[in-house]
Amino acid sequence: MGKHVIVLGAGIVGVCCALELLRRGAKVTLIDKQDPGMETSLGNAGVLARSSLMPFNHPGLWGQLPRLLKNNTVQFRYRPQYLARNLGWAARFLLNARPAVFQETVEALDGLIRLSAPEHLKLLDAAGVRHRLRDTGWVFLYRSESAWNGSELARKTFARHQVPTQILSPAELAQMEPALAPIFHRALWIQGSYSVDDPHAVVAAYADLFRRSGGTFQHLTATSIRRDGSRWTVLGAEGSKSLSADQLVVALGPWSKALLKTTGINLPMAFERGYHMHYRGVDGASVSRPIHDTGGGYVLSPMARGLRLTTGVELDACDAPGKSVQLELAESRAREAFPLGERLDATPWLGRRPTLPDSRPMIGEAPRHPGLWLALGHQHIGFSTAPGTARILGELMYDSGAEGSETSRHRAFRPGRFL
Numbered sequence: 001m002g003k004h005v006i007v008l009g010a011g012i013v014g015v016c017c018a019l020e021l022l023r024r025g026a027k028v029t030l031i032d033k034q035d036p037g038m039e040t041s042l043g044n045a046g047v048l049a050r051s052s053l054m055p056f057n058h059p060g061l062w063g064q065l066p067r068l069l070k071n072n073t074v075q076f077r078y079r080p081q082y083l084a085r086n087l088g089w090a091a092r093f094l095l096n097a098r099p100a101v102f103q104e105t106v107e108a109l110d111g112l113i114r115l116s117a118p119e120h121l122k123l124l125d126a127a128g129v130r131h132r133l134r135d136t137g138w139v140f141l142y143r144s145e146s147a148w149n150g151s152e153l154a155r156k157t158f159a160r161h162q163v164p165t166q167i168l169s170p171a172e173l174a175q176m177e178p179a180l181a182p183i184f185h186r187a188l189w190i191q192g193s194y195s196v197d198d199p200h201a202v203v204a205a206y207a208d209l210f211r212r213s214g215g216t217f218q219h220l221t222a223t224s225i226r227r228d229g230s231r232w233t234v235l236g237a238e239g240s241k242s243l244s245a246d247q248l249v250v251a252l253g254p255w256s257k258a259l260l261k262t263t264g265i266n267l268p269m270a271f272e273r274g275y276h277m278h279y280r281g282v283d284g285a286s287v288s289r290p291i292h293d294t295g296g297g298y299v300l301s302p303m304a305r306g307l308r309l310t311t312g313v314e315l316d317a318c319d320a321p322g323k324s325v326q327l328e329l330a331e332s333r334a335r336e337a338f339p340l341g342e343r344l345d346a347t348p349w350l351g352r353r354p355t356l357p358d359s360r361p362m363i364g365e366a367p368r369h370p371g372l373w374l375a376l377g378h379q380h381i382g383f384s385t386a387p388g389t390a391r392i393l394g395e396l397m398y399d400s401g402a403e404g405s406e407t408s409r410h411r412a413f414r415p416g417r418f419l
Contacts, residue, residue: 003027005397006234006245008222008259009376010036012199012386014251015206017375019123020390021249022215024398029243030210031234033221037203040253043276043351044383045299045310047138047290048120049193050163052381053110054154055359056272056313057097065094074297074329078315089270092357101358108360108412109381110161112388115409117194119387127205132196132304136289139168139177140188141337143295148186151294155188164191179285181337195290198304199383218243224262225250225372232371249373249393254318254352256376265366268418269377272353273314275327278306282339296333306344309334313353322350355379356418363392363413373397374415 003026007018010032018030030036068076083090096105124130142148158165168187173180176189196202211217224235225248232248250256257267290301297312311330314323327348334340356362356377366372373396375389392410 004029004245005247005249006031006232006243007249007251008032008225008234009251009253009256010034010207010217011039011041011251011253011382012037012203012206013253013375013378013382013389014249015203015210016119016123016386016390017249017251017393018215019206019210019213020387020394021397022210022213024394026247028210029216029218029245030207031218031220031222031243033219035204036207036217037200040351040353041203041383042200043274043310043349044199045290045301045308046196046199046303046383047193047299047301048117048195048384049138049190050110050113050117050161051138051140051154051158051190051193052384053106053113053161053163054157055102055105055109056379057093057359058102058153059097059099060150060153061094061097074326074333075312076315077313077326079317079320082316082320086270089268089357092268093270093355096358104412105359106157106161108409109385111409112361112385112392112413113381114388115391116385116388119391120194123206123209123387124202127202127209129202129205132198132202134195134197134289136195137189137191137193138195138290138292139173140190141173141180141184141291141293141295142186142188143183143293144185147295151188158190165189166191177287177289177291179281179287179338180291183337195301197302201304222252222259225259226263227369227371230371247371247373247397249375251375253376253378253382254354256354256374257318263369263372265369265419267377268357270315270355271318272355272379273316274311274351274353275314275322275330275348276308276310276351277327277331277348278303278308278344280306280341280344282341285339287338293333293337296330296337298330298334300334300338307340309340318352322348324348353379358417361385361389361413362415362418363389364396364410364415367416367419
């Protein structure tokens with residue numbers, strides 16, 4: 001293996017990959033057009049949760065389709081023109097909700113999350129940001145008995161994979177989170193999980209650790225990539241410099257699709273966009289851990305900046321203009337459940353969750369492109385799974401025999417399943 005590696009993309013996944021490859025003795029250059037953690041990694045709910053093993057395309061999705069396709073729910077909205085152009089992706093996404101594929105995905109994601117959690121703890125300590133971590137889990141809220149009954153598949157899946165949970169009655173929920181209005185039929189406390197109070201600060205600290213450990217970070221707006229002999233070259237915008245290395249890791253999240261097209265790779269990726277806004281609680285009201293109002297279609301997380309409300313899914317082009325309707329719907333539902341005060345941000349934040357048809361990331365070498373490695377497509381769980389992704393990538397790049405292990409944890413994420 002070549003000793004010089006470029007990692008393209010300085011979100012949580014790219015930064016963790018850069019740290020792992022540096023640890024393995026490579027000379028690593030991390031590249032992004034912005035400072036580390038300024039895009040998708042900036043605005044998530046900050047949850048590091050075992051419960052994230054449950055993909056969005058599960059067998060229960062078929063029964064939810066008639067309601068979701070009305071395009072008026074707070075949980076899911078779409079632009080019809082975008083969906084019409086991506087019917088192939090949508091069909092594959094639905095086909096991967098079959099029980100057999102669902103079980104395979106759950107097993108794969110569970111393994112990736114289990115691998116990631118202890119690595120996150122090591123990195124938090126090494127980067128000096130362990131104080132941002134909470135170990136109080138998070139809570140799923142259900143507004144009705146029918147909603148609770150509809151979560152049976154998730155609860156059974158959690159139990160099968162030893163995700164520790166506790167069912168909360170309304171009285172127990174009120175004792176745990178007294179600021180919540182008494183409108184919930186039942187709640188499920190996801191234990192053994194973590195959250196942080198500033199995801200961007202965590203990514204920035206990991207990037208500082210990378211630099212202090214001998215890594216190099218450079219700003220560059222990558223417009224294309226190409227193979228020059230035995231090396232890979234990243235080309236910048238017109239008039240800017242280009243960079244070359246023996247190996248190239250593409251970890252650009254949603255922007256990976258456009259960049260990889262320049263070398264002939266067509267990713268089957270769609271974009272589950274989402275919004276967030278920070279609020280002040282009325283009279284100092286807050287919650288002590290992230291809460292997911294399943295009926296309201298939002299997550300409310302206590303952050304250093306205030307209470308962060310993050311929305312569900314908006315299916316649209318990666319860089320299409322933002323729309324206010326989903327955040328406004330989520331905010332109205334949140335105000336039913338919690339005394340939200342004024343908004344603290346001038347404009348809503350918009351993020352893009354890059355999703356492949358089976359809700360698993362791609363981790364490994366691109367077929368027919370030696371030296372080009374992919375670490376992308378983490379949909380909603382990149383923050384939870386980035387260190388595990390980095391560990392798998394490092395094993396595939398530098399551990400003899402890992403690439404050919406058909407029964408290993410690497411197989412479920414191989415790029416060749418789609419490329």
